[in-house]
Amino acid sequence: MxxxxxxxxxxxxxxxxxxxxxxxxxxxxxxxxxxxxxxxxxxxxxxxxxxxxxxxxxxxxxxxxxxxxxxxxxxxxxxxxxxxxxxxxxxxxxxxxxxxxxxxxxxxxxxxxxxxxxxxxxxxxxxxxxxxxxxxxxxxxxxxxxxxxxxxxxxxxxxxxxxxxxxxxxxxxxxxxxxLPPTPLSAVAAPDFSEVQGQAHAKRAMEVAAAGFHNLMMVGPPGTGKSLMAGCLPSILPPMSLEESLTTMQIYSLVGQLQEPGRLMKQRPFRAPHHTISDAGLIGGGSFPRPGEVSLAHNGVLFLDEIPEFKRNALESLRQPLESHQVILSRAQCQIMYPSRFLLVGAMNPCPCGQRGNPRSTCLCPVGTVQRYQGRISGPLLDRFDLKVEVPALSYSDLQKNSPEEASATILERVLAARERQQSRFRGTALLYNAQMRGREIREFCRLDAEGEALLEAAVQKWALSARAYHRILKVTRTLADLDGDENISLAHLSEAIAYRTGQSKGQL
The missing domain is CATH 3.30.230.10 (Ribosomal Protein S5; domain 2)
Known part of the structure; x- marks a missing residue:
């Protein structure tokens, strides 16, 4: 033979x-x-x-x-x-x-x-x-x-x-x-920002997050639209490039979740795992490691609703992928790398009962209980959120307004214009958007005038901001300037970026 x-x-x-x-x-x-x-x-x-x-x-x-x-x-x-x-x-x-x-x-x-x-x-x-x-x-x-x-x-x-x-x-x-007969495109009805009543401040933060790929944390009472706005976020994200689409499809093909074989994925992934998810389900793992939710959200959005309810170990395991944009899983027989570049969006209540800070309701939670609840999210993880916004309860008059809200398509136009400025700025480099900037790019593209330097110094001293927070504020100012079509960063851009970072309003700075 x-x-x-x-x-x-x-x-x-x-x-x-x-x-x-x-x-x-x-x-x-x-x-x-x-x-x-x-x-x-x-x-x-x-x-x-x-x-x-x-x-x-x-x-x-x-x-x-x-x-x-x-x-x-x-x-x-x-x-x-x-x-x-x-x-x-x-x-x-x-x-x-x-x-x-x-x-x-x-x-x-x-x-x-x-x-x-x-x-x-x-x-x-x-x-x-x-x-x-x-x-x-x-x-x-x-x-x-x-x-x-x-x-x-x-x-x-x-x-x-x-x-x-x-x-x-x-x-x-x-x-x-x-x-072969063509594979039909599935009709996915994504939520639109026109469906969200009020919450102009949070919508603005969503626009900034989409334009610069900045991580966002929303805090507010139950029923204020946090989950709805997070679901609307993919509708204002730019379509994926060819390479982004192919890489994302490789991940979904690997786990058997590719919905439209033969057609490029254009809409970015949106993953919203339940808070009972295991460490391996979130990050990836197994005897022969499989990708987790952070990799399935590659080039898209990872939304963690009720983020304090997630297991502490699972949340802490997010810190490394948020910095390196990849997950490395080591086993005796092999070492496997999965890409995990995602926009992290978190949502939480201010306290266990959810009514702390709500002028129309009374919070019954003891101070110690509130501190333990908020302490479930560690300082190092919280430091990796560029934008922190309050989503307050809506008044009856806000709910009854008949005036049309701004549609996602209108917001997307501004986001695309800002992304075009970033692509022009980073041409010839591996950078895609402002959130990816490192020290050299920050020094080159995020210059402040003397008045801006004084304001940022005062903010760093007042809120004891870390070096990471300092650099992330500068990245957000660059995104705000791009949204306004400005080459130079103004004091208004810096004030807004500091307000997002510290959870204050611009008038409190």
């Missing part, structure tokens, strides 16, 4: 890496050995492959079979190796020619009857095939439109094992994604 080698792929984080599937058939007692650190789903592929070959009418080689998944030092997981293993067996037993195997990367799960089932991570695998300079990719029909988003590749979708065999023999042509 003989041997065969095919190319497949595994996933490490959101990136795919090449795996060579080597099949060797020799004389001897029938048996099957799989080497190369396979986990349980890979070892179980033996039963799926044997049954599918039999049920598709092919002769299975009852000989000594050795299957190697190289590189052997990396743990292999998933069911996507079924197809290359089956094709490798048929090739090694001389049922298939080897001539076309080197041109294609194969991926797919097999049913016992030989049908191909979709796998996760097809977009990442297609990007790998492109980098490897391969001619094309053969995978289940349901994954074809997703993989075809990467240009410069032949992407072929197959329904079952016989179709792949006939294609590799040159007897049929598989279906290309362009020949």
């Amino acid at each position: 003989s041997n065969a080698t095919l190319l497949s792929a595994g996933l490490l984080g959101i990136e795919a890496y090449p795996i060579h599937v080597e099949v060797d058939i020799t004389k001897g007692l029938p048996g099957w050995s799989t080497v190369g650190l396979p986990e349980s789903a890979v070892r179980e592929s033996k039963e799926r492959v044997i049954s599918s070959i039999h049920n598709c009418g092919y002769e299975f080689p009852f000989r000594r079979i050795t299957l190697n998944l190289a590189p052997a030092g990396v743990k292999k997981q998933g069911t996507g190796f079924d197809l290359p293993i089956a094709v490798g067996l048929l090739t090694a037993s001389e049922k298939l020619p080897k001539t076309r195997l080197g041109d294609y990367l194969l991926l797919g799960e097999l049913s016992l009857q030989g049908q191909l089932r979709p796998v996760r991570g097809a977009l990442s695998v297609a990007r790998l095939a492109q980098r490897q300079g391969l001619k094309g990719l053969i995978l289940p029909l349901e994954n074809a439109s997703e993989a075809a988003m990467i240009g410069g590749l032949e992407v072929w979708g197959a329904r079952d094992l016989p179709e792949v065999v006939e294609f590799l023999c040159g007897r049929i042509q598989l279906q290309a994604p362009s020949e």
Whole structure:
């Protein structure tokens, strides 16, 4: 008998890496050995492959079979190796020619009857095939439109094992994604700021957050519109760029949550996990780590409603991703990195009963209870919020107003104009928006006049602001100036930025 080698792929984080599937058939007692650190789903592929070959009418080689998944030092997981293993067996037993195997990367799960089932991570695998300079990719029909988003590749979708065999023999042509029926776009009705009555101050903070990608904390009694405004935030965020969209889709493809395969994600993700979420659910984890909510919110919004109710460990684990924009999960067998650049929005009540500071209601919480409640959010985490705004209870007259509120489309126009100024400013760098500025950029683009320096110095002294708070105030002033179309930062911009940072009104400064 003989041997065969095919190319497949595994996933490490959101990136795919090449795996060579080597099949060797020799004389001897029938048996099957799989080497190369396979986990349980890979070892179980033996039963799926044997049954599918039999049920598709092919002769299975009852000989000594050795299957190697190289590189052997990396743990292999998933069911996507079924197809290359089956094709490798048929090739090694001389049922298939080897001539076309080197041109294609194969991926797919097999049913016992030989049908191909979709796998996760097809977009990442297609990007790998492109980098490897391969001619094309053969995978289940349901994954074809997703993989075809990467240009410069032949992407072929197959329904079952016989179709792949006939294609590799040159007897049929598989279906290309362009020949598939189009995937319908889902209609997502996002909340609009025109639905929010009053709360002009909080809406302004939302606009600033969207324009510069600044983290925002809202504090106010129950029922004042905090959750509604957070849900409206994606409606004023700029559409994702091509690279942002592809990276975000890779994450969603990896966890099987890609809603519209074959179509670019334009709207930024909005994730709002429940406060009972575990540390691993928020940050990512598991024996073979999977991305958490911070990665699913990559390039979008992570909204933590009732933030004091979250577990302390889960909240503290946010500190590192907020600074590095990535999560690194280390295990004995591997170290995996998931991107996690998100806009963090928090909402909370001022006290357990929620009525502290409400002029129309009485707070019944003892002072110590209030302090313990607010202390559930640590100072270092709170220091990472650029904007802190109060969302007061609305009066009856505010609720009865019939005048139309400003729509999200109008706010988005100002946000886009501010983002264009930032893109022009940061052209030639890796920066995308003001919140990403470091020391050198802050010194260059956030210069204050003498009066502004004096005001900022007084604020730092009065509220004992940290170095992080000082730099974040300057970043917010730059965003406020961009929204107003000003090249220079004025005293009004600085006063507003300090007010957002300290939770004061500009008149109190």
